Amino acid sequence: MARKLPFLLFISLQLALLPYSQCWNSSESAGFSLSLTRRDFPDSNSFPDVIRPGITRAEYIFTIDAGIGTPSTQKPFIFDLGSDLTWTQCTPCVNCFQQDYPLFDPKKSRTYRKLPQNHPLTRWTTSFARFKNGAFTFNIAYSSGQSSTGVVSIDTFSFPSHRRGPESIPGVVFGCANNQQGYFSSMVTGVMGMNRSPVSFIGQMGSLSERRFSYCLPSIDSPVKTIRLRFGGDIKKTDDLHETSFLNTRDHSYRVKLLGISVAGRRLRLPFRSFSKGCTLDTGCAVSRIETRVYKEVERVLIQHFSGFNLTRQASGSIGPGDLCYSLRPGFGNYPNMTFHFQGADYGIGPKNLFLFRKNRFCLAMFRDEMTILGAYQQQNVRFVYDVGSQKVLFREEDCSKDRA
Numbered sequence: 001m002a003r004k005l006p007f008l009l010f011i012s013l014q015l016a017l018l019p020y021s022q023c024w025n026s027s028e029s030a031g032f033s034l035s036l037t038r039r040d041f042p043d044s045n046s047f048p049d050v051i052r053p054g055i056t057r058a059e060y061i062f063t064i065d066a067g068i069g070t071p072s073t074q075k076p077f078i079f080d081l082g083s084d085l086t087w088t089q090c091t092p093c094v095n096c097f098q099q100d101y102p103l104f105d106p107k108k109s110r111t112y113r114k115l116p117q118n119h120p121l122t123r124w125t126t127s128f129a130r131f132k133n134g135a136f137t138f139n140i141a142y143s144s145g146q147s148s149t150g151v152v153s154i155d156t157f158s159f160p161s162h163r164r165g166p167e168s169i170p171g172v173v174f175g176c177a178n179n180q181q182g183y184f185s186s187m188v189t190g191v192m193g194m195n196r197s198p199v200s201f202i203g204q205m206g207s208l209s210e211r212r213f214s215y216c217l218p219s220i221d222s223p224v225k226t227i228r229l230r231f232g233g234d235i236k237k238t239d240d241l242h243e244t245s246f247l248n249t250r251d252h253s254y255r256v257k258l259l260g261i262s263v264a265g266r267r268l269r270l271p272f273r274s275f276s277k278g279c280t281l282d283t284g285c286a287v288s289r290i291e292t293r294v295y296k297e298v299e300r301v302l303i304q305h306f307s308g309f310n311l312t313r314q315a316s317g318s319i320g321p322g323d324l325c326y327s328l329r330p331g332f333g334n335y336p337n338m339t340f341h342f343q344g345a346d347y348g349i350g351p352k353n354l355f356l357f358r359k360n361r362f363c364l365a366m367f368r369d370e371m372t373i374l375g376a377y378q379q380q381n382v383r384f385v386y387d388v389g390s391q392k393v394l395f396r397e398e399d400c401s402k403d404r405a
């Protein structure tokens with residue numbers, strides 16, 4: 001059975017790339033994890049054991065840099081909580097999208113090899129890869145026509161550490177992509193999958209990460225564009241964290257139970273079982289999506305709110321399908337907020353995260369869809385801690401610029 005998963009929503013180009021893959025049982029374990037490679041430091045016998053990758057804002061998406069191979073070459077990836085396999089474009093390439101960086105050449109890496117049939121993670125690749133002619137070939141298709149095909153491979157990845165220089169992680173399973181169809185941004189070379197699957201990067205890190213990671217995305221107008229992705233014991237202890245548990249789904253997404261939505265402090269009256277699919281947290285989704293029936297009620301309440309101030313509504317389509325836009329009026333400041341009522345915790349979305357402001361207009365930065373997704377734009381200036389081992393997410397408001405790289 002196939003199911004849609006959130007993934008790489010490029011709002012600036014009005015694209016929605018939603019991959020289809022078979023469902024996995026997230027409660028199972030592959031029994032496999034990575035380990036750090038000790039680096040040679042002339043004046044220290046200590047073992048640097050904390051990696052701190054940088055997450056960088058690139059317009060409405062966030063990228064994460066990683067070195068691949070030996071010697072290492074730097075590549076930017078989409079930081080995506082909605083997918084599993086990490087992949088990058090490689091040579092030789094039958095059909096590659098244009099990127100601002102050289103293609104990864106596996107022949108130049110001393111540590112590259114194809115995924116062997118007896119590898120512990122092969123059981124988790126069956127939904128997107130098949131073994132043929134001595135290699136596992138993956139194929140990821142997208143509903144809007146894009147696709148990526150290549151060879152499931154293994155190589156060393158490297159990241160900045162909390163001490164000195166890069167830290168190497170050998171044996172990372174990833175996709176060496178060599179045939180892409182459709183549009184992809186030139187700002188990236190591929191995708192870093194961070195969902196709960198054992199194949200994802202966080203899944204492969206195992207005890208190295210203590211199965212916990214944390215980030216805090218700066219606001220779109222912040223001068224700070226790069227912050228740290230933190231793992232395990234490197235995550236700072238923070239008071240007053242709200243928490244909610246992940247639903248036991250088969251798609252390995254970070255999905256939580258959503259009980260309702262409030263706008264301007266008023267709980268919306270919604271149809272029964274409006275959020276039967278829950279709400280998925282996904283940084284690979286530029287802005288949030290709301291199930292169609294609920295979106296119509298949100299839109300109705302917002303139109304009613306702004307009608308009391310004689311604001312001029314503008315035609316939709318300026319940002320993407322189904323948006324709600326108004327002309328900016330000098331001095332106007334009566335923008336409502338929104339609250340997602342998760343099970344056990346409320347998630348507040350202030351006006352700066354709810355609306356996208358332009359020179360002469362502002363628009364609701366949410367679209368209608370088949371499921372509800374909390375996207376990156378609505379996650380600005382909020383500290384998130386994903387405790388994969390305990391199956392829960394913790395969060396609180398924070399000035400994310402203070403966690404600059």
